[in-house]
Amino acid sequence: MKTRSLLPLAALWLAASAAQALPSGAAATAASKAVRGCHLPGVTDTLRCVTIDVPVDHAKPGGDKLKIHVTIAPAHRQGTRGDPLFVLAGGPGEAGSDVAPLLSTAFNRVRATRDIVFIDQRGTGRSGKLDCKSKPEHERMTEDQLEAELRSCIAATKAPFAAYTTDAAARDIEAVRTALGYGTVNVFGGSYGTRLGQAYARLYPQSVRSLVLDGVAAPDQVIPAGAKDGQAALDKLFAQCAKDAGCNKTYPNLRAEYEGLVAKLEAAPLKLNLPDPRTAQPVEITMTASRFLGTVHGILYSPADARRLPFLVHSAAQGRWQPFIARQNLSGDFGGEGHIATLLHFAVVCAEDVPRMTPELLAADKGKLTKTLADKIPSLCKALNVPAVPYKEPARIEAPALLLSGALDPVTPPHRAETAAKYMSRAQHVVVDNVGHGVSQLGCAPRLLRAFLDKPQDKLDAACLKEIPPPTFQLGSFGPQP
Structure with missing residues (x-):
């Protein structure tokens, strides 16, 4: 689902x-x-x-x-x-x-x-x-x-x-x-x-x-405060790859490659010039840390998808970003009808979750995969101006x-x-x-x-x-x- x-x-x-x-x-x-x-x-x-x-x-x-x-x-x-x-x-x-x-x-x-x-x-x-x-x-x-x-x-x-x-x-x-x-x-x-x-x-x-x-x-x-859960799932994937003979042999430095990509993107966005995965026409894409981390988090939802992540990370670490970009596009495709309702999502989360995002909760939420969401959504919620729903x-x-x-x-x-x-x-x-x-x-x-x-x-x-x-x-x- x-x-x-x-x-x-x-x-x-x-x-x-x-x-x-x-x-x-x-x-x-x-x-x-x-x-x-x-x-x-x-x-x-x-x-x-x-x-x-x-x-x-x-x-x-x-x-x-x-x-x-x-x-x-x-x-x-x-x-x-x-x-x-x-x-x-x-x-x-x-x-x-x-x-x-x-x-x-x-x-x-x-x-x-x-x-x-x-x-x-x-x-x-x-x-x-x-x-x-x-x-x-x-x-x-x-x-x-x-x-x-x-x-x-x-x-x-x-x-x-x-x-x-x-x-x-x-x-x-x-x-x-x-x-x-x-x-x-x-x-x-x-x-x-x-x-x-x-x-x-x-x-x-x-x-x-x-x-x-x-x-x-x-x-x-609290929906936006999911970094710790996401990181735990990512750590399990790294551990499974290390225990799998084929994965470990092919990607012996997987965690280091992943962390290197995150550090590089946190230092500065990366300008990518490559063929559009949909049209094959040349296109310039800016890869940021938040886009990279958000895509990784989405991939982890399905184990079948997650088992492709080592290949995607390794390819990107080698400078071949096309497979990762193609996978990123799946979460932002233009099908229209089946997409989640953006404003309904924010109306619920801004009223029910964001008011409970205390500094103590965020400090305990170790990990990076959803930190961009947790950091940015309170400002956006001000535009919706919905009253808090008391817990x-x-x-x-x-x-x-x-x-x-x-x-x-x-x-x-x-x-x-x-x-x-x-x-x-x-x-x-x-x-x-x-x-x-x-x-x-x-x-x-x-x-x-x-x-x-x-x-x-x-x-x-x-x-x-x-x-x-x-x-x-x-x-x-x-x-x-x-």
């Missing part, structure tokens, strides 16, 4: 069966008037889409409204289960409709007996996406120019940023459940979606049958919960789930050795999701996840080893 916390413009600045019906019930009958067949990118099935009006401010139900887009993938077997799986995407800023392709992977077993309901959080996807236009020229702008573009985008946006909080999004979920006529629901959250899922379970405990949280954010986690001691969650962690995760490593589990009465935590950020679509995980949702009160036997092998390292230009 895509769970990147930054999107193209921001990332470049900071890192330089259609006939099936809806569930029965009077509310569903009313909602079904607006239901239509629809298709989403990456999904071959005809799905069902509906738009539900919610208050901009839930304290003023008679006030202005927002339209929340919901996509329903009906259960393959009708009449078998009345408890759907509500899917909450990551970011903050990713939409439920963006992760609908998970129907064929993570949710293929679950959908046999349950509706899968993808919710576009307010300000994302088809729910009034708060975004900035991504342009090809952004890749060649300086970080100051990119920040100016962001500030201009913020100033031109009339949306009430203060209304786009996790709490408001959780209340939207309840409005969706009620409008569609569902009883208790199961909630799946990935990455930031785990924060939203926990918030919903605390606000509406009577509505939640079970929780599946993949890449778990702890209640006290509250989390209430206990009584619903059964399955927590999934990848041992190599650079942003929500296992210790984050362990902290979250302290506030849950019935939590099962599964750590998968050779996995990074996102477990649900790998190996036997889809089968385990179905088993847990069928009997969430039972102990889950997750031993099969140990069979997921580590990816091989890339030792040359022809890709990873067989």
